Amino acid sequence: MAETLKILTRAVGMQNSTAIDTYMHGGGYEAMMTALHKMSPEQVLGEVKASNLKGRGGAGFPAGLKWSFLPRKREGDKQEPRKFLVCNADESEPGTFKDRLLIENDPHQILEGIIIAGWATQAAGCFFYIRGEMPQGAKIFQRAVDQAYSRGFLGKNILGSGFDFDVWVCRGAGAYICGEETALMESLEGKRGQPRIKPPFPAGYGVYGVPSNINNVETYANVPHIIKNGAEWFKAIGAPSLPGPRLYGISGHVNRPGVYELPSNTTLRELIYDFAGGILGGRPLKAVIPGGSSTPVLRADQIDVTMDVDGLKSVGTMPGSGGVIVMNDTVCMVRALHNLMEFYAHESCGQCTPCREGTHWLELLIARIEAGEGKPGDPERIAEIAGNIMGRTICPLGDAAAMPAESFVRQFKDEFDAHVKEKRCPCKATPMTSRI
Amino acid sequence: MSATPASLLANEEFARKVEALAAKYPEPRTALLACLHLCQDELHHVPPECQAYIAGKLGMTPAHVRGVVTFYEMYSEKPLGKHLLQVCKTLPCMLAGSELLLEHLERKLGLKPGSTTKDGRFTLVTVECLACCDGGPSLMVNDALYKNVSPEKADEIIKELE
Ligand SMILES: Cc1cc2nc3c(=O)[nH]c(=O)nc-3n(C[C@H](O)[C@H](O)[C@H](O)COP(=O)(O)O)c2cc1C
Ligand code: SF4
Ligand code: FES
Numbered sequence: 001m002a003e004t005l006k007i008l009t010r011a012v013g014m015q016n017s018t019a020i021d022t023y024m025h026g027g028g029y030e031a032m033m034t035a036l037h038k039m040s041p042e043q044v045l046g047e048v049k050a051s052n053l054k055g056r057g058g059a060g061f062p063a064g065l066k067w068s069f070l071p072r073k074r075e076g077d078k079q080e081p082r083k084f085l086v087c088n089a090d091e092s093e094p095g096t097f098k099d100r101l102l103i104e105n106d107p108h109q110i111l112e113g114i115i116i117a118g119w120a121t122q123a124a125g126c127f128f129y130i131r132g133e134m135p136q137g138a139k140i141f142q143r144a145v146d147q148a149y150s151r152g153f154l155g156k157n158i159l160g161s162g163f164d165f166d167v168w169v170c171r172g173a174g175a176y177i178c179g180e181e182t183a184l185m186e187s188l189e190g191k192r193g194q195p196r197i198k199p200p201f202p203a204g205y206g207v208y209g210v211p212s213n214i215n216n217v218e219t220y221a222n223v224p225h226i227i228k229n230g231a232e233w234f235k236a237i238g239a240p241s242l243p244g245p246r247l248y249g250i251s252g253h254v255n256r257p258g259v260y261e262l263p264s265n266t267t268l269r270e271l272i273y274d275f276a277g278g279i280l281g282g283r284p285l286k287a288v289i290p291g292g293s294s295t296p297v298l299r300a301d302q303i304d305v306t307m308d309v310d311g312l313k314s315v316g317t318m319p320g321s322g323g324v325i326v327m328n329d330t331v332c333m334v335r336a337l338h339n340l341m342e343f344y345a346h347e348s349c350g351q352c353t354p355c356r357e358g359t360h361w362l363e364l365l366i367a368r369i370e371a372g373e374g375k376p377g378d379p380e381r382i383a384e385i386a387g388n389i390m391g392r393t394i395c396p397l398g399d400a401a402a403m404p405a406e407s408f409v410r411q412f413k414d415e416f417d418a419h420v421k422e423k424r425c426p427c428k429a430t431p432m433t434s435r436i
Numbered sequence: 437m438s439a440t441p442a443s444l445l446a447n448e449e450f451a452r453k454v455e456a457l458a459a460k461y462p463e464p465r466t467a468l469l470a471c472l473h474l475c476q477d478e479l480h481h482v483p484p485e486c487q488a489y490i491a492g493k494l495g496m497t498p499a500h501v502r503g504v505v506t507f508y509e510m511y512s513e514k515p516l517g518k519h520l521l522q523v524c525k526t527l528p529c530m531l532a533g534s535e536l537l538l539e540h541l542e543r544k545l546g547l548k549p550g551s552t553t554k555d556g557r558f559t560l561v562t563v564e565c566l567a568c569c570d571g572g573p574s575l576m577v578n579d580a581l582y583k584n585v586s587p588e589k590a591d592e593i594i595k596e597l598e
Contacts, residue, residue: 174509190468251569434533436586
């Protein structure tokens with residue numbers, strides 16, 4: 001069996017792993033020094049672009065390309081245009097718990113990536129927006145920021161380079177939607193977290209209306225390694241459609257749930273059976289959600305695919321946030337989908353009618369089927385409502401709710417039909433496997 | 437003795453903390469969520485007089501602040517119990533048995549989710565995914581996160597709370 005990688009997760013389990021001295025002892029902040037002293041912002045940007053690092057927050061947009069959208073000083077300008085970075089540490093997508101691991105075990109790795117990104121884009125500073133339910137993580141990260149200031153790695157004229165850069169830690173307050181980039185920026189401005197209509201995109205109009213770049217925690221954490229080892233090294237890891245190390249968080253009915261750092265050419269089967277120790281209770285596998293609750297669900301016979309963009313696309317789904325949710329044969333798929341729809345209906349910010357109403361209808365409709373009160377045509381109605389949400393909303397939360405709804409019904413149509421026909425849940429006979 | 441809205445607003449340390457937060461970010465408005473957390477932590481809710489106070493400090497209207505308080509799950513306009521028990525109920529935790537944990541806590545405390553014991557000691561709520569799905573069922577008690585919480589483990593956790 002292949003081994004897990006030890007790049008992003010090198011410090012996990014190490015003593016005092018969050019201390020700046022521990023980090024520096026292992027070569028930490030050397031990449032930042034190389035960038036600031038030996039590389040121009042353009043060279044750093046070029047290296048990250050060449051690495052084809054893709055965003056790890058869910059959408060997979062190439063990071064270097066996104067950085068290059070930020071405006072830079074033109075000939076004759078005295079100063080760089082004011083702009084900000086944002087680090088998205090809102091981690092709230094059901095099934096996703098990899099950023100927490102990085103924040104709590106190795107905050108300096110993230111911070112170093114942020115400072116290098118700041119240099120590449122010549123930004124004024126970075127807002128680190130961490131979800132409100134991670135108070136310990138916020139403390140750990142704030143302490144890392146304070147240590148970096150005390151070493152002269154943040155603040156004015158960092159290490160004599162003439163570059164000024166600040167980091168501000170901000171806590172959210174319990175709203176999944178604030179993980180969406182523009183909702184997050186509204187939240188940073190002390191407002192309700194309601195997504196903005198795009199365009200304008202954050203690169204033109206971000207925090208305080210100033211050009212801004214937002215990336216996920218894991219995306220920034222990759223940056224020091226790219227600068228240290230080069231784009232070619234990075235591209236040699238995993239499949240070409242998703243290069244570099246990737247954190248897969250696996251939960252649900254497996255024997256060893258947890259975060260596994262793997263190349264993206266690992267198959268879902270290897271992750272589930274080799275790394276995560278197979279199915280809880282030794283039972284048959286029934287379904288897998290491969291990349292956070294918003295990604296289309298797979299059946300047990302579709303797991304012989306690699307977990308990169310191309311591999312997952314071949315079975316109609318996507319890598320998303322790397323959160324793999326495994327279900328054995330004791331799970332009722334109607335009940336599982338109902339649980340997810342409760343989530344989306346609750347988290348819809350309410351601005352768009354298709355999302356606000358659609359998620360609520362889906363929740364009610366699925367509850368009805370689950371209760372054995374479904375009417376003929378109800379399963380088809382789920383697909384229809386989902387189709388009417390897709391692509392018709394301000395932000396992707398609408399799509400994020402529609403994709404599981406559509407895919408659960410498509411992949412497990414028999415089970416939805418059986419609920420309607422038998423007017424009861426045919427799965428109730430087997431109690432669901434539990435861990436406690 | 438625990439703070440009241442009046443005692444909190446008369447407390448110089450609270451005023452200093454709010455002012456420090458207002459000065460921490462490039463613009464004071466970014467401090468709003470942090471100021472509301474301060475108040476929620478002290479009083480277990482954010483009453484109108486505190487909303488107005490914070491609004492004044494950050495140059496906002498009280499109506500704006502109220503809009504924010506009501507949007508975010510972690511702020512409450514009604515007082516919550518001294519100890520907040522949050523049971524994660526999203527799919528990965530459900531697969532791990534969160535329904536058993538919730539039923540147990542409901543029975544033990546005599547509470548439905550969203551309510552508070554008469555003596556004001558405990559509030560029980562359900563929450564969405566807490567980003568620790570490998571440790572389901574997960575339970576947050578005030579600021580502390582617990583993993584793999586069986587009913588027996590929940591009993592022990594509650595026993596430790598003063
Ligand atoms: C409803 C919703 C919730 C999101 N939640 C998160 C989140 O918790 N963390 C995250 O990094 N990205 C989240 N995203 C994606 C962000 O909008 C954005 O694409 C990401 O932060 C960009 O970073 P990346 O390019 O490095 O992935 C969410 C998107 C939506 C629509
Ligand atoms: S899609 Fe939903 S969450 Fe997104 S802006 Fe519209 S209503 Fe709000
Ligand atoms: S579902 Fe409970 S922590 Fe993620």
